[in-house]
Each structure stands twice: as C-alpha cells, then as structure tokens.
Amino acid sequence: xxxxxxxxxxxxxxxxxxxxxxxxxxxxxxxxxxxxxxxxxxxxxxxxxxxxxxxxxxxxxxxxxxxxxxxxxxxxxxxxxxxxxxxxxxxxxxxxxxxxxxxxxxxxxxxxxxxxxxxxxxxxxxxxxxxxxxxxxxxxxxxxxxxxxxxxxxxxxxxxxxxxxxxxxxxxxxxxxxxxxxxxxxxxxxxxxxxxxxxxxxxxxxxxxxxxxxxxxxxxxxxxxxxxxxxxxxxxxxxxxxxxxxxxxxxxxxxxxxxxxxxxxxxxxxxxxxxxxxxxxxxxxxxxxxxxxxxxxxxxxxxxxxxxxxxxxxxxxxxxxxxxxxxxxxxxxxxxxxxxxxxxxxxxxxxxxxxxxxxxxxxxxxxxxxxxxxxxxxxxxxxxxxxxxxxxxxxxxxxxxxxxxxxxxxxxxxxxxxxxxxxxxxxxxxxxxxxxxxxxxxxxxxxxxxxxxxxxxxxxxxxxxxxxxxxxxxxxxx
Ligand code: UTP
Numbered sequence: 001x002x003x004x005x006x007x008x009x010x011x012x013x014x015x016x017x018x019x020x021x022x023x024x025x026x027x028x029x030x031x032x033x034x035x036x037x038x039x040x041x042x043x044x045x046x047x048x049x050x051x052x053x054x055x056x057x058x059x060x061x062x063x064x065x066x067x068x069x070x071x072x073x074x075x076x077x078x079x080x081x082x083x084x085x086x087x088x089x090x091x092x093x094x095x096x097x098x099x100x101x102x103x104x105x106x107x108x109x110x111x112x113x114x115x116x117x118x119x120x121x122x123x124x125x126x127x128x129x130x131x132x133x134x135x136x137x138x139x140x141x142x143x144x145x146x147x148x149x150x151x152x153x154x155x156x157x158x159x160x161x162x163x164x165x166x167x168x169x170x171x172x173x174x175x176x177x178x179x180x181x182x183x184x185x186x187x188x189x190x191x192x193x194x195x196x197x198x199x200x201x202x203x204x205x206x207x208x209x210x211x212x213x214x215x216x217x218x219x220x221x222x223x224x225x226x227x228x229x230x231x232x233x234x235x236x237x238x239x240x241x242x243x244x245x246x247x248x249x250x251x252x253x254x255x256x257x258x259x260x261x262x263x264x265x266x267x268x269x270x271x272x273x274x275x276x277x278x279x280x281x282x283x284x285x286x287x288x289x290x291x292x293x294x295x296x297x298x299x300x301x302x303x304x305x306x307x308x309x310x311x312x313x314x315x316x317x318x319x320x321x322x323x324x325x326x327x328x329x330x331x332x333x334x335x336x337x338x339x340x341x342x343x344x345x346x347x348x349x350x351x352x353x354x355x356x357x358x359x360x361x362x363x364x365x366x367x368x369x370x371x372x373x374x375x376x377x378x379x380x381x382x383x384x385x386x387x388x389x390x391x392x393x394x395x396x397x398x399x400x401x402x403x404x405x406x407x408x409x410x411x412x413x414x415x416x417x418x419x420x421x422x423x424x425x426x427x428x429x430x431x432x433x434x435x436x437x438x439x440x441x442x443x444x445x446x447x448x449x450x451x452x453x454x455x456x457x458x459x460x461x462x463x464x465x466x467x468x469x470x471x472x473x474x475x476x477x478x
Pocket of ligand 1 (some may be wrong): 107108109110111112113114115121158189213214215216218243244245246400
C-alpha cells in the first residue's frame, strides 16, 4: 500500500470507503499522520472480499454437516487408552523437553470484554491464597519445568496493539517473576477494521479507525512476521506448546501430549475433554472428507450435539476443544505464507464510533461487524493431526465471565480441588467434602509442583511435612 497521502485517500474513495477521511481536514497535522498510518495498514481488497462474503451475504455461510463424523482421539489410560502407549508418549515428550525442542506460547491479545477487567487479562489475579496473576502462574510453571528438565524454556507471548505496552510494563515492574527476560518474547498480533452492516469501515474517533485484534488465529501470521519462527529455529525449537491466557490450570508444557504430537509426526495436535453436557459451549472435534475440523458449538445443530452413541450411551460428538495445541514450527510458517491462509469469521459487536457530526456514539446493540481468525481453522491443513484426551481437572478452568460459569469463582474452586487432590494422593489428610473442595483455602506454588508428577517429587523430598491448615502455601522446594 502506498504511503503518499493523496493516493492513499483516493484509494479509499474509489473503494467506497471515503468516510474514513470525513474529518481529515479538521485534524491537526500529527492526528492526520496517525490516521494515514492506520489507513495504510488496511488491505482494501481483503476488506472488500470480506464485506461481500460475510457482511452483505448476511453472515458466515452455514456449516455443512453432511458427511460429518466425530473425530477419533487418544483415550486416557483410565478411559480405555493403552497405558504403554501413554508411557512411551510421555518418555518422548520428556526427551524433547530435555533437548530444548519446545517453547511455551500464550495468546494474550484478546479484549476480555466478558470479564470486564480493565487491563491485560494476564494481569488478573486468580490464585486462592496469594492472589497471584495468570501471568505469574504461567511464568512459575514455565520456570519450574525448565529447572526440572535442565533446559530453561523460551516463552512467546502474543499481545495486541491495545495491551502490548501494558503487558511488557507489567513483566518489567515485576522483574519478570524471576524468569530470564531474554527468554520471554512479546510480539503484537495484527488488527482488522470493523465495518458497519453496509460494509463501511467505522471510525472510532474523528481521527482513528475502529481497529481490533484479528483473532487468536492471527497468531500464525504474527509468529512469522515478528521473527519468532526464525528465533525458534536458531534456538533449535521445533514445537510450540500453545495455550490461552485465561486458563491457569493448563499444563504449559505437558510431556505426554507433546510426545503424542512428536511420535505421530503431527503438524498440529489438540487436547480434548469429553463434553460435560450437550449444551456445553465447547467446539467439537469432527472429521469431514478425511480432514480434522473443529465445529463451533453455535454451528453444530443441537440435534447432533444431543445425539448419543448407541454403544456407549455417551454423547456421539463428545470431543470438546479446550484450545490447547502443540504446533510444528514449519507448519506455522507454511500457514502464514500460504495463499488464502485461514478463513475470517464474522462477529457482530457493539462498536464505539462517531456520527456524521463526529460525536461519539456508544451503541446499545450490535452496530457492526468484526473479522476474526481462529487458530483451530489450521487443523484441516495439518498433516497427521492428533487429538489427545486430557482430564479437565488437570488442564482446564478458564476465566471468561465475571460471574457464573467459567468465572474467577469457579476457577478458584478448581485450583483448590487440584491442590487438595494432589495432597490427598500424596497421603496428606486434607478435610474435603463431596465437592472436592478443602475445608479452608490453601495453595501450591507452581515452583513446588506445576503438575502432579512434579508435586509428588517435591512432596516426597519434603521433611518434615507441613501441618495441613487454612492458608497453607507450599512454596518452592529449592
Ligand atoms: P476469547 O475467545 O475468550 O476472547 O479468547 P477474548 O477477546 O479474550 O474475550 P471476550 O470474548 O472479549 O470476553 C481466547 C484466547 O484467545 C486470545 C485471548 O487473549 C485468549 O487467550 N485472543 C483472542 C487473542 O490472543 N487475540 C484475539 O484477537 C482474540
């Protein structure tokens, strides 16, 4: 795209997007330059195509469920899986971690509107006793895993234009929670303009476009563009362990999962949990024309979501996606460079904008469309994708909403249950009711145990054992 102001403005006019410059003449010189710089980022041909296919056509095309089948997955040993295959996978994952082939990767560019928290979501405090933030929990898990494998890990964190500076400042002010800053790599994801229902690009103010992050699927092209893939290659890293910023239970690097991924020569692998109930809002792993796909809960007809398997009596489409993936570095590069790339999805949203006089408008209902990429749309392009079962209690309790399901309260309880379970398996007497919750708050630092194995190792070394009481915090064993 040209940077010459006249021709840039003219290209918008001829694309029917001249409204972007409606207040241009009134702007101060530096505000004009900022608007021009934002406009120069826009791929007008791409916007035109999205408006034709997603906005004017009245929504994303209906998902074709013909020929759809539930995806097969590797079952946990306790759920019919082969215990020796799981041990082999774990050994392969352990070896890859010891060899430094794996980096952690967090997508943290979302806007977190449902939680309604002001600030990067990773800075939200989640742990039950010490109120540590999501970012601190992940840092300590990644640090602890690096110590355990004798190979400090690299951690890639994708931010957005909105939260990049605040995220970096948060880590700086907290001295990176003890992790070597040279191993934490922040990079911004791309952004997309929002349009109104007639396809016109919206202004957020007289001098700025309504821009928003391009979805977690934007991570693939952002990894390539930022140079992260080249850095990985120079460090001998070939596998990304992908997780979301809102889920403190996640095993940031899980050797068994990574081992399945590597042993199968998979380009992109995914964890699944059996859906708790038919209406649960998880994407579904399915197969269509021999390709692995994720069909969102809003796109799979409810009749199919409720269908049961006559043999097991369980849900037929039971494999729910929890947004944890292992991804091959060169697959990311191929996807980022490939023609077409991932498809955009349409999301109707309330978008703050300006009226024809330039006054701010905060709409009460959706007034426009945002375009987003989803990372799981890469799965159909991946060679040998594997879906691997995990226990929800070991990997998944996201903080999405301020209240109710997937809220800070449910996440706190799930952490308490996990700590209680580990302690009880280690033989400690923790009073707990039928809900699995302990009678009092307690907390296990990831530096003491970031998964069940590392917890057991630290616990067995610990002498004397601590008294189990309210407010107990198990700190680093070092
Ligand atoms: P969500 O789908 O929960 O979206 O993101 P969100 O924007 O964080 O929250 P709401 O919908 O506004 O309440 C799932 C994960 O994907 C990341 C988020 O940071 C989170 O880790 N994400 C989402 C990005 O990194 N970039 C995006 O553009 C969108």
